Amino acid sequence: MRNTGRRRLELTRVASLGFTAIAALVFLGMLVLFGVQSLPVWRYAGLGYVTGTRWFFRVHEFGILPMAYGTLAVSAVALVVAVPLGVGTAFFTAEVLPHRSRRVVKAAVELLAGVPSVIFGLLGILLLRDFVVKLLAHWEPLSGDTLMTGGLLLAVMIVPTVMTLADDALSGVPADHRLAARSLGLTRAETALKVAARQAFPGLVSAALLGLGRALGETIAVFLVIGRQDNQWPERLLSFQPLANAGQTLTTKLGGSETFIAYGDPLHWGAIMGLGLVLFAVVTGVSLAGARLVTWGGNRA
Amino acid sequence: MRKGLDRAFTACVAACAAAVCALVLGIAGAIVWRGMAVLDWHFVSRLAAGGGGAGGVLYEILGTVILVVTALGICAPLAVGVALTETVYLEGREHRRTRRWLFSGLYAANSIPSVLLGIAGLIVFSRWLGWGKSWLAGGILLGLMILPTVSVALIERLRSLPRKYLEAAAGLGLSRSQVIWSVHLPQSLSGLVSGLLLGLARAAGETAPILFAAAVFSGAGIPVGIRDSPVVALPYHIFVLAQDSLDPAVQDHLWGAAAILLGMVFALSLLALPVRLRIHEEAKSA
Numbered sequence: 088m089r090n091t092g093r094r095r096l097e098l099t100r101v102a103s104l105g106f107t108a109i110a111a112l113v114f115l116g117m118l119v120l121f122g123v124q125s126l127p128v129w130r131y132a133g134l135g136y137v138t139g140t141r142w143f144f145r146v147h148e149f150g151i152l153p154m155a156y157g158t159l160a161v162s163a164v165a166l167v168v169a170v171p172l173g174v175g176t177a178f179f180t181a182e183v184l185p186h187r188s189r190r191v192v193k194a195a196v197e198l199l200a201g202v203p204s205v206i207f208g209l210l211g212i213l214l215l216r217d218f219v220v221k222l223l224a225h226w227e228p229l230s231g232d233t234l235m236t237g238g239l240l241l242a243v244m245i246v247p248t249v250m251t252l253a254d255d256a257l258s259g260v261p262a263d264h265r266l267a268a269r270s271l272g273l274t275r276a277e278t279a280l281k282v283a284a285r286q287a288f289p290g291l292v293s294a295a296l297l298g299l300g301r302a303l304g305e306t307i308a309v310f311l312v313i314g315r316q317d318n319q320w321p322e323r324l325l326s327f328q329p330l331a332n333a334g335q336t337l338t339t340k341l342g343g344s345e346t347f348i349a350y351g352d353p354l355h356w357g358a359i360m361g362l363g364l365v366l367f368a369v370v371t372g373v374s375l376a377g378a379r380l381v382t383w384g385g386n387r388a
Numbered sequence: 389m390r391k392g393l394d395r396a397f398t399a400c401v402a403a404c405a406a407a408v409c410a411l412v413l414g415i416a417g418a419i420v421w422r423g424m425a426v427l428d429w430h431f432v433s434r435l436a437a438g439g440g441g442a443g444g445v446l447y448e449i450l451g452t453v454i455l456v457v458t459a460l461g462i463c464a465p466l467a468v469g470v471a472l473t474e475t476v477y478l479e480g481r482e483h484r485r486t487r488r489w490l491f492s493g494l495y496a497a498n499s500i501p502s503v504l505l506g507i508a509g510l511i512v513f514s515r516w517l518g519w520g521k522s523w524l525a526g527g528i529l530l531g532l533m534i535l536p537t538v539s540v541a542l543i544e545r546l547r548s549l550p551r552k553y554l555e556a557a558a559g560l561g562l563s564r565s566q567v568i569w570s571v572h573l574p575q576s577l578s579g580l581v582s583g584l585l586l587g588l589a590r591a592a593g594e595t596a597p598i599l600f601a602a603a604v605f606s607g608a609g610i611p612v613g614i615r616d617s618p619v620v621a622l623p624y625h626i627f628v629l630a631q632d633s634l635d636p637a638v639q640d641h642l643w644g645a646a647a648i649l650l651g652m653v654f655a656l657s658l659l660a661l662p663v664r665l666r667i668h669e670e671a672k673s674a
Binding site for chain 1: 390391393394396397398400401402403404405407408409411412413415416418419465466468469470472473474476477490492493495496497498499500501502503504505506507508510511512532535564565568569586589590592593594595596599600623624626627630631633639642646649650653654656657658661664665
């Protein structure tokens with residue numbers, strides 16, 4: 088009897104720690120995999136790989152800046168739209184709505200989070216494209232496939248992340264503090280903005296960062312509406328015009344047919360894997376920074 | 389003046405919330421409305437025809453179910469292991485650093501773009517193991533993708549277990565593994581189930597991980613064996629057809645397929661929702 092108890096103890100422990108080790112190794116292994124597989128391109132192009140603005144794989148010219156620009160541009164659009172919308176909604180659920188009716192809004196947000204990205208992509212193709220053509224008429228887009236379309240679609244997709252985490256941060260502020268503020272004569276808006284938001288500020292930044300992490304890595308929806316045009320390095324970086332053009336992001340390049348084309352050529356394959364490595368590093372960095380901002384045991388979503 | 393600002397603030401944030409709710413209703417509404425036109429028994433019981441743009445989506449539905457069930461099998465044991473390690477085996481001050489590493493690792497793993505999993509799968513399963521395209525590769529990749537979500541859901545639940553249960557179990561002289569099997573696991577079952585449902589909802593709709601190593605557009609039925617046994621799946625089906633969506637007949641087919649996929653995903657998330665919201669609030673207030 089005692090003996091079997093012993094054995095199960097060992098088994099449970101070994102299985103738990105073993106499974107954890109497997110999971111950790113798989114994800115570390117992935118990082119190593121992308122590092123090792125991209126070695127040829129680093130040897131070949133060196134730093135030129137991340138500073139080059141031209142990508143012509145047939146002549147072995149690999150510069151990822153146009154795609155990095157595409158990724159940053161769509162993510163910036165997404166953040167500009169999603170952060171006010173998400174944080175505003177979080178203010179509504181955490182500061183205005185009574186406790187019971189919060190769940191309705193949170194349930195809606197949770198459902199939005201569950202919509203598959205391919206469905207967002209489909210809606211983008213069938214509904215958003217025409218809207219963007221009208222919206223950007225002044226900049227004369229060639230079609231509805233623009234960086235702006237991708238960014239707006241991403242905005243809708245990251246609103247749930249931003250909202251949920253911002254709501255967690257705000258509702259983590261003790262109710263006593265709100266009561267104290269109200270009894271000192273502050274209005275609800277002042278309490279929310281000057282007391283709750285100030286205390287929850289790291290959490291709000293973290294919500295934006297984790298939303299950004301999602302935006303940077305999203306593939307399928309953006310793929311369907313961005314036009315996937317290579318070498319769209321804008322002449323003026325801060326102008327609005329490039330947003331009305333088609334483009335390419337790190338993820339849409341990775342998800343596209345070039346990944347299959349590259350298969351036979353080690354250097355070209357290395358260049359594709361390099362995109363993966365850069366994406367991996369940036370997304371992990373942003374998300375870890377976001378996670379670090381919220382204290383241990385606080386927000387977990 | 390201050391009253392006015394207060395009202396403006398309330399109106400502003402209420403408008404944000406209304407916009408978000410309208411988005412959800414609009415998306416679901418548009419898909420149900422357009423999908424209803426093509427959804428009938430034939431659509432779910434027949435095979436795709438005419439280059440995929442006509443006929444039904446029977447195999448696509450079955451393929452998605454196969455992928456999701458495989459992901460469940462891969463993810464569940466790993467998630468339980470990770471969660472128990474985090475909450476039970478790494479309990480106490482001396483393991484604080486390791487625990488933090490593990491938790492940061494979960495965050496990092498959760499943020500990994502799913503397309504990278506797909507490409508890693510292409511290298512490992514298709515190239516190194518020589519599987520070609522295989523349903524098993526897809527299931528494994530999807531299982532790994534949802535692992536962080538499910539683990540964190542379970543960890544939240546385990547953390548909010550009443551201390552007195554554990555103290556009572558310890559008082560009865562149970563060993564740590566006996567406590568795990570008699571208190572931790574049964575008491576956190578709801579967390580595991582709701583976390584898994586939510587993860588599976590995500591897995592059912594993901595395209596990027598199965599893009600390279602698992603899914604094909606046509607020519608696959610029920611897979612037999614592992615090597616070169618691809619599946620057709622709803623998200624991939626929609627992904628491919630959406631790139632060729634000018635034909636109105638294809639559009640109808642697309643809306644129908646999207647309605648079915650969204651129905652599956654929402655059904656899974658709605659099942660998980662009540663438990664999840666409750667656990668989340670409890671974990672926060674604990």
